[in-house]
Amino acid sequence: MPDQITSRKNEIIKQAARLCTSAEIRREHGLYLVEGARLCRDAAQSGVKIETLFYTAQAEEKYKEYIASAADSAQTVYEVAPHVAALLSETKTPQGVFCVCKMNRAVREVRTIPVGRHYLALENLQDPANLGAILRTAEALGIGGVILGGSCCDIYSPKALRASMGAVFRLPFFLAPDMLCAIKLLRDMNFACFAAVPDAAAQPVTAVNFHNHPTVLIVGNEGNGLAKETIQACSGRVTIPMLGRAESLNASASAAILMWEMMRAESGGVSVGN
Amino acid sequence: MPDQITSRKNEIIKQAARLCTSAEIRREHGLYLVEGARLCRDAAQSGVKIETLFYTAQAEEKYKEYIASAADSAQTVYEVAPHVAALLSETKTPQGVFCVCKMNRAVREVRTIPVGRHYLALENLQDPANLGAILRTAEALGIGGVILGGSCCDIYSPKALRASMGAVFRLPFFLAPDMLCAIKLLRDMNFACFAAVPDAAAQPVTAVNFHNHPTVLIVGNEGNGLAKETIQACSGRVTIPMLGRAESLNASASAAILMWEMMRAESGGVSVGN
Structure with a gap:
């Protein structure tokens, strides 16, 4: 069982949410937030380094295989309460699956x-x-x-x-x-x-x-x-x-x-x- | 000066807002709502029949020419308060220009x-x-x-x-x-x-x-x-x-x-x- 996050004031959540707000913050940390079951699975399958995976209990039932695939590649996994997941979401009806990914720092010149x-x-x-x-x-x-x-x-x-x-x-x-x-x-x-x-x-x-x-x-x-x-x-x-x-x-x-x-x-x- | 609508309970506004909610309501009345200064102007220039034009005082300053063009073709024109305009908008930062248009009932078979x-x-x-x-x-x-x-x-x-x-x-x-x-x-x-x-x-x-x-x-x-x-x-x-x-x-x-x-x-x- 993964650790659970139930407070909106949790520092890990607050940091993840900040990654949505601006490109500067993403660049500064070398991290970005991915939302959606399929997109998180795609990140894992594409070899993207996943620092943290978050999902709600409801999402785990609905997107079991996607989440399992992403969880395999994630360094840390948290189950989050729906009201906490809402802080990470850009959509009105979030799927409740998110991951924090590391930018590829390889030379892109x-x-x-x-x-x-x-x-x-x-x-x-x-x-x-x-x-x-x-x-x-x-x-x-x-x-x-x-x-x-x-x-x-x-x-x-x-x-x-x-x-x-x-x-x-x-x-x-x-x-x-x-x-x-x-x-x-x-x-x-x-x-x-x-x-x-x-x-x-x-x-x-x-x-x-x-x-x-x-x-x-x-x-x-x-x-x-x-x-x-x-x-x-x-x-x-x-x-x-x-x-x-x-x-x-x-x-x-x-x-x-x-x-x-x-x-x-x-x-x-x-x-x-x- | 056009008539003003300052109440969210105004029947004309409530009817216009309903046109956003479903295709059935649009079909039933043969009407649809257009949002945005440029799109309202385009409707007028394309010969669409405009039943009602709504705009806020702020919009009139900003989109004077677009509104004038749409107003020329509109049967009725209302100035609406910003909190009333919000009822008609699908966007977070509305331009404050809307029109109710008649569907083209010509045969489309x-x-x-x-x-x-x-x-x-x-x-x-x-x-x-x-x-x-x-x-x-x-x-x-x-x-x-x-x-x-x-x-x-x-x-x-x-x-x-x-x-x-x-x-x-x-x-x-x-x-x-x-x-x-x-x-x-x-x-x-x-x-x-x-x-x-x-x-x-x-x-x-x-x-x-x-x-x-x-x-x-x-x-x-x-x-x-x-x-x-x-x-x-x-x-x-x-x-x-x-x-x-x-x-x-x-x-x-x-x-x-x-x-x-x-x-x-x-x-x-x-x-x-x-």
């Missing part, structure tokens, strides 16, 4: 990116739900990894974790606080770097032959797109040719289409003559 | 679908945020319209309206409570009907020549996909060939890629040989 694959780079992406959704799609399509450029929102925020459906744990990501420097480096490493822009004068993404060359496709902020200097630093500009109301395409849908086009030839689009 | 264009059909889609996001992408890519098959979630729910960014007001949609019947009708109307399935044995969507034939692409429920009978009724099965973790692709991302492929040749993908 652009210069360590394995060559020979295609990557997506995001510049100043603001919405964690968009970030999570994009990671999820990138994983599905077999993208090599994602570069977080400029000041993107935190990949370890509860919203990004949830929207990623666990892709955060599995997909390699790299940090590029200085986008211009990163693009220079990537081009030196022989990547083609394309800036995605909503400009009908740019090259249609359908006209690029991604098959010949490892590529980094760079997508900008939801409201403002890419910085002018970032676009200038790239080897080319690509756009999604659209017949409809172009301003309607949101960040995660356009990233999905761009990544799809980048992977299309490799995924089986080669044989088609149109 | 499958037999009235204009031929000669490509359409997306959704079967039993459950998540209104997915539905809204898909409508938004469909509009951007220039899809002819969307068919809501089986028992999809309500297109007029606050979440669907918000995620659609106004596409609900502009994109034609059609109701097909009986999917099998609708597919038969669509095939009689000479549409090619393709079932989207997560099955590597199905035809890759990249291998279909959509350019030759008006097509309806049918996408299933988030958890369970398409009904077996629906798949059998179609002229073919298509799939998105993926190199990564296929289960990761969510409903709105896969719909985006499928719609993109359907429109690709027309949008400018014709010239590419890969």
Whole structure:
């Protein structure tokens, strides 16, 4: 039987709850909080280091196998009362399963990116739900990894974790606080770097032959797109040719289409003559 | 100066708030509630009939032009106190602009679908945020319209309206409570009907020549996909060939890629040989 926590004033709970509040606190401690039975299980199965697992008695009945899998990898396990679990939850109807995970401190610099694959780079992406959704799609399509450029929102925020459906744990990501420097480096490493822009004068993404060359496709902020200097630093500009109301395409849908086009030839689009 | 509402017990407010609670109430009255300055303006600009516009004094300062545009089309306008506006809002920090709109009662049956264009059909889609996001992408890519098959979630729910960014007001949609019947009708109307399935044995969507034939692409429920009978009724099965973790692709991302492929040749993908 695990130890029980029944007080909302318990220091372990208070510390775990603080991890939801800001990226700074997460970075300072090198920890983040994961909510949800399936997501906790995914963290364990992906080899993430789990410091603490919390679950309610109700959750143990309902999510027995998920919890057992996460508990196997956890250093410490607590059963918590429902009113205590509520302090850790972002949702109105919490499942009652949470774990505190250690950030992967391995070097995540652009210069360590394995060559020979295609990557997506995001510049100043603001919405964690968009970030999570994009990671999820990138994983599905077999993208090599994602570069977080400029000041993107935190990949370890509860919203990004949830929207990623666990892709955060599995997909390699790299940090590029200085986008211009990163693009220079990537081009030196022989990547083609394309800036995605909503400009009908740019090259249609359908006209690029991604098959010949490892590529980094760079997508900008939801409201403002890419910085002018970032676009200038790239080897080319690509756009999604659209017949409809172009301003309607949101960040995660356009990233999905761009990544799809980048992977299309490799995924089986080669044989088609149109 | 518009009339003011300062009581939470005001009958007009109580009726408007009820429109958020269920699809049945919306259908019964033929009305729905729109929240947000931009979305109310979009409704007015899209020719939606606005029965009532509500806004707070604070909102009038901040969203003057949006409110003026919506007020021009509204039958009645009220200024409401902030604590009254809170009753109408789904968000924690409401903008304080709302309107009650009349549903378009024009015939939306499958037999009235204009031929000669490509359409997306959704079967039993459950998540209104997915539905809204898909409508938004469909509009951007220039899809002819969307068919809501089986028992999809309500297109007029606050979440669907918000995620659609106004596409609900502009994109034609059609109701097909009986999917099998609708597919038969669509095939009689000479549409090619393709079932989207997560099955590597199905035809890759990249291998279909959509350019030759008006097509309806049918996408299933988030958890369970398409009904077996629906798949059998179609002229073919298509799939998105993926190199990564296929289960990761969510409903709105896969719909985006499928719609993109359907429109690709027309949008400018014709010239590419890969």
